[in-house]
Amino acid sequence: MSLMKAELERRILEIVKQRGKKGVVQSELWSLLGVDNREGSRAVLSLVRKGLIKREQILYKGRKTYTLKYVPEKLEEVNFKISLNPVIKLPCFVCKELYRCGTGGFFNPYKCNLLTNFLQSSSA
Numbered sequence: 271m272s273l274m275k276a277e278l279e280r281r282i283l284e285i286v287k288q289r290g291k292k293g294v295v296q297s298e299l300w301s302l303l304g305v306d307n308r309e310g311s312r313a314v315l316s317l318v319r320k321g322l323i324k325r326e327q328i329l330y331k332g333r334k335t336y337t338l339k340y341v342p343e344k345l346e347e348v349n350f351k352i353s354l355n356p357v358i359k360l361p362c363f364v365c366k367e368l369y370r371c372g373t374g375g376f377f378n379p380y381k382c383n384l385l386t387n388f389l390q391s392s393s394a
Contacts, residue, residue, distance in 0.1 A: 278305065278313045286323050286340045293339035295330050314338060361388050 281303060286294055294302075300310045317323045325336040361384040362368055371377040379385055 275313060275316075278303070278309070279317055282310070282313055282338075283317060283322055283340070286338045289340075291339065293326070293337040295328070296325070296336040296338055297330065297333075299338065356392070359388070359392075361385055 282299065285299060285302060296310070296314065297307075299314075300307055303310065305313075314323070314325070318325055322341055323338050324341055325338055328335060328337050330337075361382075362371070362379075365371070365384070367377040371379060371382070373380065
């Protein structure tokens with residue numbers, strides 16, 4: 271990201287934060303910053319994608335525009351581990367008929383003795 275773009279995003283975020291819950295009308299923001307619509311819109315969309323601000327469409331002075339509001343609580347990344355060990359033991363993973371197995375066919379998970387036995391033994 272270029273320094274100018276990063277600085278513009280920083281300034282936009284600062285102004286939007288200062289306006290609080292009321293937000294700032296996007297068209298007024300351009301005049302506050304002295305940037306054109308194209309340059310400002312790119313920076314705003316970048317901030318929206320990052321989840322730092324949100325845009326809400328409004329009617330302002332008879333024209334459609336957006337109000338920009340700060341999103342104070344950016345969700346943190348959630349990391350958790352999932353063990354596939356129980357799933358890997360499914361008899362389906364080693365079955366030579368897996369590619370032909372399906373509901374209504376000759377090889378059918380509803381009629382499979384190996385799968386039924388596995389499910390009954392794992393639920394006990």
